[in-house]
Amino acid sequence: MHVERLPVQEVLGEVVEAVRGGSAVLVAPPGTGKTTLVPLALADGLPGTVLVAEPRRIAARAAARRMAELRGERVGGAVGYSVRGDRRVGPGTRVEVVTTGLLVQRLLADPELAGVGTVMIDECHERHLDTDLALAFLVECRQTLRPDLRLLATSATADAGRVAELLDARIVTAPGASHDVRVLWCPPERPVRPPHGLKVDPAFLDHVAAVVRRAWRETEGDVLVFLPGAGEIASVQRRLADQPIDVLHGRLPAAEQDAALRPRPGRRVVLASAVAESSLTVPGVRVVVDSGLARVPRVDHARGLGSLATVRAARASTVQRAGRAGREAPGVVYRCWSAYDDERLPAQPEPAVAVAELTGFALALACWGHPDGAGLALPDQPPDAAMRVARTTLHALGAVDGEGRATPHGHRMSRVGAHPRLARALLDGAPSVGGRPAAEVVAILADDSLAAGDDLAAAWRRLRDTRDARWRAEAERLQQGSATAPTNLPDDLAAGLLVGLAYPERLARLRGDRYLMAGGTEAALAQGSPLTGHPWLAIAVADRQPGEVSARIRLAAAIDEDTAREAGTALLATVDEVTAEGAERRDQLGAIILKRRELKDPPRELVEQALRSALEKQGLRWTAEATRLRQRMDFCHRTLGPPWPDVSDANVIAHVDLAATSRLSNVDPERTLRSMLPWPAAERLEHLAPERLPVPTGSLARLDYSDPQAPVLAVKVQEAFGWLETPRIGDGRVAVLLHLLSPAGRPVAITRDLASFWRTGYPRVRAELRGRYPRHPWPEDPTTATPTRRTNPRR
Template identity: 65%
Template sequence: MLPPPETTVGLPVRTVLPALGAGIERAGVVVLVAPPGTGKTTLVPLALADRVPGRVVVAEPRRVAARAAARWMASLLGERVGDRVGFAVRGERRVGPATRVEVVTTGVLVRRLQRDPELAGVDAVILDECHERHLDSDLALAFVAEVRATLRPDLRLVAMSATADTRRLAQVLDAAVIEAHAATYPVEVHWCPPAGRVEPTHGPRVDPRLLDHVAATVRRALADGPGDVLVFLPGARELTTVAGRLTGLGVDVVTLHGRQTGANQDAALRPGPRRRVVLATSIAESSLTVPGVRAVVDSGLSRVPRTDHARGLDALVTVAVSRASAAQRAGRAGREAPGRVYRCWSPAQHERLPARAEPEIATADLTGLALELALWGHPDGAGLALPDPPPAGALRVAQDTLRALGAIDAEGRVTERGRAIAAAGTHPRLARALLDGAAAVGGVRAAEVVALLAEDAPATGGDDLVAAWRGRRKDAPAAWRQEVQRLSRMVPDRAATSLPDDQAVGLVVGLAYPERLARARRSGGTAYLMAGGTAADLAPGSGLAGTPWLAVADADRTPGAPTARIRLAVPVDEGTARRAGAALVSQTTEVGWIDGDVVARRIDRLGAITLVERALTDPDPELVRSALLDGLRREGLRLLTWSREAVALRDRLAFCRWTLGEPWPDVSDAALLARAGTWLGPELGRARHRADLGRVAVEVALRRLLAWPEAARLDQVAPERIEVPSGSRIRVDYTDPAAPALAVKVQEVFGWPEVPRLADGRVPVVLRLLSPAGRPTAVTQDLGSFWKSGYPQVRAELRGRYPRHPWPDDPAAATATRRTSPRGR
């Protein structure tokens, strides 16, 4: 089937076809590295068809590339698409009985492998653009490799990449690498950063000032030289915006993106009758040749999937391109002649770009991949030839989602419902919404909403999804109509009830994303709480503001922002929210320490959203006890009423612990809180609220900490009071456990030769000697020394002030007294 050389002159891959054929015959698998423009996508399949008797299947990552490749190969053979060369993409297939080369998307190949792992009638598989690392591309590579290893060792495999970074790919496949070098034309680089300030991208948003600058750069490229201009922008919205800024130039402005119909995409890949500006997303980076292009204007942006696994948010976000992608884009200007590339950033910014884009498996939502792995029989991907293993955390989240959808069982095996979800050919969440929503809203309405949700960014002009749905129905693009028809065929169009449009759309959205059902935090506000626990806000001025409930279709969160931003949503009532999020509805009995007291209530919740709250009159006593203990741990022992006696007892126990150690109990705050359930005992069992803790007899409770024989020895080791020579029983101050103190008048300790000792004689008491009026006069632990040297000075200072009190010359031999001296003495 290889066309004659004169029809493919200048295609460098032709020179390596003999080596490629020999490698395939020898090992059955080859990695081919060939930059864009070498002819690998068209010549290799035709050459391989000459070597095998069966069909050659070529897998492309995008539908537009699959159709374009089939059309170009058929034209080289002088035939129509569907003869010896055909294609199959989602919703469209053009093949016939004579077809030898069939070009498919990687997603179609994965579905075909799941249905028929042996690929009956297929003798060779070519995986094109493996470097792009889409999820379907990785799965197709892994599945075909396992088929070769276990079922079809005769199946040939060629993995083709446009970049030379193929070490991992060759290692995974255990394959030799063959390289074809492109004879491209030189491309002159123009650095064109915006002159003014441009805000960095947040989520899907692109600063309009950057789009203005891109449009101005396109005008410059048109003026600088001949040929068509290919412009790279991140998404369909930006294509429309820039197209609106390029009127009146005398050129045709056409767009090329994934949401267009096949006819419109194909038209963008054909030369026009006059000069053109082709506005394209990243689908034009590789696999495709846009004829006539002599200049490329690169915005430097790309739209990629990102998932916030912690908050359950997944979306397409706008990021800077990698240096590898920038090189691919620039190369489009040098396919047919010397060209120019206008990069809308500076050389310094270019050096800070990542070397290459991250593979989708590292950043994207893995729910679809996890379902395919489960269908294949490898739920965790172990043992498969995946270029990179799925991140464990992201895969676990995906598997939890599939279990919630009923798609896999507890062991990760796919269920019959999971097979039905997979057969829908869309994201598992959307497939679930289609299957379950059809019975409530009708198959057509469910299919319409799912088709809208499947788009990367439904054009709404706002955040009201119902308005977008009505607008789409009124002016439906062919691609959307085709997808609706495809999805409608999978479900019956019989609705059990007739729901209004907003509730019907909201129900389908809620079935797809139940954790994004959201209720307003306050009446009339723009702040919401999602069922998954994420706080989210509507944009200022949103027409949805004040809606009590929303079913959120799209939300994202800027790194560092405290809340998510709601991008697309539907107003719903509480009944619809309960219906859509039925699996998240729960009723719990909650007894806990909340806002400073014990709260006992029964709560109906939708995920993190409280629906109904009722007080409990007869809560479980054990739960109340746990709540009180939690309150003590949070707020401390100040919740108890500490009488003078309780404080004194605690100080005595602290002295015993300090002096003698174990088994005397630790009565520090931390220790008492840790054992509160033990020493508070019955008093805690009788308490129901915060106020009850204040009525606990703390002194009685503390004594429970004392075991025998310590309880019997407490008054001996740390007496509450000490009798002094005057006969008075004075309370000991144990505030400082290292230095227990006795505050006593000097006259009451006359005759005492030394201070008493506590803790079995280990610790001398500190005497705080007072004047007859109770004022401090001296402090000592050595009475013998005080009587000799300290007392004379105290006597000289105080006997004139207190003449009716005894001041003997020899206090050590005097009689202690609490009374004054008789009058006249």
């Protein structure tokens, strides 16, 4: 067997021996040969089949082809691969390369992995959902079913400690690539807007294209350009129309992906997404131009909408990208940002489990027997909120029961090899629309890039006419085992029924110039959409970008109300609602009101519930008398405690007797308060919290209980002459706060200690005011003076 000299060869023997002991983790930088040389060494040195799991289909096919070439064979012999819709293995296959998603399916179908001796999880640092699941399932498989199963996880970054801990594995480190990569910093000369949602500033793409042209002039060899997605790849391709261009991203047909990975005469520019970061080699590349951007999922769990966001790539990703330039010879990387900005990049990308939609992840856990993932060797536990949403969705789809355990229908859905929503549409929709039509529509929903526009039915007709190979192959895969009943449904209704079964909360009815979805979110069509004006839509794809009020409809089918009712049966409900304004009965599809009618003689409990809800919303109408009573009762509650009740708004409303009330205007807070008085203690209310207190002149002054901790008694200084002790209330626990007033009624002193005021405060007050108010008495000794409300007679 001819093997090119690569750094990983120095540790092949060590890796095989470590794996022979049960499990190992190999840390090997990009370009060291771990993906192709290690599986062959494991197959030669250990018994049983070697199963290699790659995070992407393109990497799985490329790795299998390269290993077969190294053995001088064709794929399907000693080395084969299996990816969704494409399998090339034979009876003599010793090394089979699969996607991590397919490995998870195999584990669910056959937890023992019969016939497999070693499993290698490649690029585990990328932290895809299926990678995390495969690792966790394999660890439990070894612990309970297959102690002889050998495991190897490989990582292109040094951050492998957590995986080694989960596998209880020894870490083997391979040397770096033998070729140096020179780094050139190429930030834009002028400021550009940072990415926002899916939007990338065209000025930045101009800059990337300019850097590519510079690299072309200054270097030799092929140029690999990293961009966040297919849209930016197309934009830069237009800017470099005069250059020899290949493109490489996950949405391309397999044949076009494979073509980009084959060498060709002359130089070329390869515009690629993150699929080219690791696991595969783009031959001929000596130069990398890195935009420094990545595309990551974002989920709005409250609205059930997902979106993609463009972010700065993590430093670990940029290191892997740079390594592509040194795979075959010394190279150079042009980074479209500054060294200063590089220091501010996050060290590692976020794991998918922290940011992705988790419905498929949760179904796999349920089918494995661990609905919440507890006890499994997951690198990170999934967020509670995201898992709650996922379990709720699965329960609505009939995939799990009330305890989160997988139902028989859920197990069937997991075997489809599609998102649980799409699996539900296929299995439940095929009897109504036919097996082949259901498979064809679900194949479009699984890869919405097949639809050139937002009209799903039109896209379906176009694909049938053009017989797109990628779409046809996926439809044939999905059709296997599904119902084949004939159907006479028009394309729009058939497609819409399937979409509604997958996304019942996205059934939508026109309201003004927007659509209200059954889930309660508004959505709008793009201007000029052929779907504009249709009264009902089944929305397959919608997202809400940052800063936008409503969601944007990306793909939908026009339907009628009957189809909406059929697809959204679980959301149909009859709701009786009574408000302060009246009562009505509504037929609803989720948040969509289908029909309203007057509800005569509504149940009394609904009337009371509506009145109480209205009271909570608008509050009670407090009269002055009711307010004063509440303040006095509040003073007793805070000072004396039980049995004196809490008289907050919420508690008073809770005690309102609505049995004989039909209108809010009839609610009397004072009557409610008096019903809350704790008898027999209430008989002492006047003693404990008197409404008025007598002052030395014999007048009754009103107490102000606005502050229950400091009730105020306001009295003029002349009326308090001879008063030596401050009055106390609340069974003697609280001294009132005296506001001693001038003849004009303005406070001149505030005190709880009258005796102290007469000694120290009064002389100052007398000196200041007796000239201003000469007709009022200002005796030198107020403690012995006669209190009065009168003025001195004129002379």
